[in-house]
Amino acid sequence: MKIDLRNALNRLAIFGVSAVAALLVYWLGYLFYVNEFKQLLHRESESALTEIQTLSDEVISTLALLNNQPLKGCDNEALTYLRKKLFLLKRVKEIGYSEGNLLKCTTGLGELTPPVVETAPDFIGPLKAAVWIDRPLSLFEDTLKGIVVRSGSYSAIFPREFIGNLIKIDTEWELVFFHNGQYKHVTGTEGVYRANLSRQLPFHTSLCSDKVPYCVAVAATHTFFYKQYHSSLVSCIGIAFLVFIISVILLTEFRDRYHSDSARIMRGFTNGAFFCLYQPIIELSSERVIGCEVLARFRDKDGDIYPDQFLPTIVRNKKTWAFTTLIIGRCLEEIKALNNNGEKFKININFFPQDIDSGEILEIIKSQTLKHVKFQFVVEIVESEQLMSKNSVHVLHELIGHGLQIAIDDFGTGYSNLRQLKKYHCHTLKIDRSFINEMEDGSIRSTLIPHILDIAKQVNANVVAEGIENTEQHKALVELGVAYGQGYMFGRPMSMEKLQAMLG
Numbered sequence: 001m002k003i004d005l006r007n008a009l010n011r012l013a014i015f016g017v018s019a020v021a022a023l024l025v026y027w028l029g030y031l032f033y034v035n036e037f038k039q040l041l042h043r044e045s046e047s048a049l050t051e052i053q054t055l056s057d058e059v060i061s062t063l064a065l066l067n068n069q070p071l072k073g074c075d076n077e078a079l080t081y082l083r084k085k086l087f088l089l090k091r092v093k094e095i096g097y098s099e100g101n102l103l104k105c106t107t108g109l110g111e112l113t114p115p116v117v118e119t120a121p122d123f124i125g126p127l128k129a130a131v132w133i134d135r136p137l138s139l140f141e142d143t144l145k146g147i148v149v150r151s152g153s154y155s156a157i158f159p160r161e162f163i164g165n166l167i168k169i170d171t172e173w174e175l176v177f178f179h180n181g182q183y184k185h186v187t188g189t190e191g192v193y194r195a196n197l198s199r200q201l202p203f204h205t206s207l208c209s210d211k212v213p214y215c216v217a218v219a220a221t222h223t224f225f226y227k228q229y230h231s232s233l234v235s236c237i238g239i240a241f242l243v244f245i246i247s248v249i250l251l252t253e254f255r256d257r258y259h260s261d262s263a264r265i266m267r268g269f270t271n272g273a274f275f276c277l278y279q280p281i282i283e284l285s286s287e288r289v290i291g292c293e294v295l296a297r298f299r300d301k302d303g304d305i306y307p308d309q310f311l312p313t314i315v316r317n318k319k320t321w322a323f324t325t326l327i328i329g330r331c332l333e334e335i336k337a338l339n340n341n342g343e344k345f346k347i348n349i350n351f352f353p354q355d356i357d358s359g360e361i362l363e364i365i366k367s368q369t370l371k372h373v374k375f376q377f378v379v380e381i382v383e384s385e386q387l388m389s390k391n392s393v394h395v396l397h398e399l400i401g402h403g404l405q406i407a408i409d410d411f412g413t414g415y416s417n418l419r420q421l422k423k424y425h426c427h428t429l430k431i432d433r434s435f436i437n438e439m440e441d442g443s444i445r446s447t448l449i450p451h452i453l454d455i456a457k458q459v460n461a462n463v464v465a466e467g468i469e470n471t472e473q474h475k476a477l478v479e480l481g482v483a484y485g486q487g488y489m490f491g492r493p494m495s496m497e498k499l500q501a502m503l504g
């Protein structure tokens with residue numbers, strides 16, 4: 001139930017983190033396109049102002065030139081001169097000649113009879129030029145409205161669309177004439193410039209020219225932005241979804257690895273998941289506890305892992321000696337309080353054959369870790385190929401020379417022959433529990449127990465029978481002459497407190 005809840009929370013966390021990652025990706029994409037859009041508005045404003053400057057340059061230089069030339073009036077010579085000038089201009093479509101407030105002639109219409117009376121201008125532009133915006137050009141052309149700029153006796157006229165399409169994208173914008181802190185609407189949507197000043201719309205840009213007194217304002221709503229970047233934003237959603245899926249897969253993989261047995265076992269070296277249990281070793285005739293075997297256990301928040309699972313992982317990762325020193329350290333800490341009733345209490349510790357073969361175990365001699373007046377430490381090792389090496393035999397002799405005893409674990413299942421056993425000088429043979437298990441069935445294996453006792457006699461070793469579970473086995477082993485035993489009948493692997501209580 002607890003594990004289920006943790007799994008559910010884990011899954012929830014994975015989905016949560018992935019959703020946050022996906023949102024972040026979408027948000028970054030969104031910000032990127034917002035920035036793109038703002039730059040687009042800025043570029044549009046810049047190019048509009050450039051256009052205005054070019055137009056203004058053309059108008060102002062043309063009017064200055066005309067006002068400075070001597071040919072005035074509306075006679076043929078003067079009109080021909082004006083038409084020649086007009087021919088060279090790109091944007092100005094008509095040139096007019098006025099005297100006072102009377103427009104006397106234009107390049108397109110010739111002399112006007114009667115002359116047209118000019119109204120008051122909309123505003124006075126740069127170099128004191130009078131500007132009329134949206135002036136009906138019916139005088140010149142029926143449907144058009146135009147902009148008229150007059151300086152001195154001459155006016156330049158150009159169609160309104162020259163400044164009507166200054167901004168190419170389909171959004172709101174305004175061109176204003178800006179002078180002495182006052183602005184005057186010229187073209188576009190009236191009010192955009194003012195709205196920009198008070199930042200009323202989410203996207204807005206206002207730029208003023210440093211050459212002519214005009215400003216351009218462009219503004220857009222979120223809806224316009226979404227319309228403009230619709231497909232890009234849909235791609236962002238697609239990418240964010242992909243990020244979500246990949247993140248879920250990677251995090252699930254990471255979680256599975258993190259919770260895999262081998263990762264948990266390796267973390268156990270530092271997070272205190274390994275601990276010791278102690279199984280009593282009994283003198284079978286008196287049922288007195290003469291020692292105990294130290295058995296490693298693993299428990300973390302995900303549950304228990306048993307030795308047959310964690311030992312192979314430790315061997316595979318070449319952590320055998322690190323593991324043994326960890327167990328020895330724990331054990332030494334716990335047995336401090338153990339009362340041995342005056343007799344040397346046996347503490348059997350399991351070692352890996354590879355640490356004997358490599359000589360790593362000799363470290364305990366150098367550090368004198370297992371030298372203790374109260375306890376007799378016993379090095380328990382399973383029979384294996386590594387124990388057959390010359391070095392192993394030499395190392396075992398070194399250990400014995402320093403007061404340690406040797407016990408061959410799971411005896412009867414391994415490699416040793418009598419000659420080899422004699423070389424070990426071991427103190428104890430531990431009969432594998434499979435022999436004891438099958439005693440009641442009278443299997444061939446169980447009939448070998450007397451032979452093992454015989455071998456023990458020949459190598460001068462004690463015998464411990466492992467895995468005694470009932471009184472029948474106990475009785476039969478006593479009758480066969482087995483001196484010591486361990487098994488569930490006398491006590492399962494237990495905590496140090498329980499062992500202490502058992503010893504009384």
Ligand SMILES: Nc1nc2c(ncn2[C@@H]2O[C@@H]3COP(=O)(O)O[C@H]4[C@@H](O)[C@H](n5cnc6c(=O)[nH]c(N)nc65)O[C@@H]4COP(=O)(O)O[C@H]3[C@H]2O)c(=O)[nH]1
Pocket residue numbers: 279294295296297306307308311327350351352380382409410433466467468469486487488489493
């Ligand atoms: N069915 C049954 N089983 C009984 C009975 N009495 C004891 N056992 C189990 O038999 C095993 C005895 O340990 P072992 O032969 O040294 O065999 C040990 C030992 O070779 C190895 N091991 C355990 N702890 C360590 C350690 O700290 N270092 C090393 N190198 N090996 C260890 O793992 C093996 C298995 O250990 P455990 O799972 O603790 O299993 C233990 C114990 O729990 C019984 O009456 N019936």
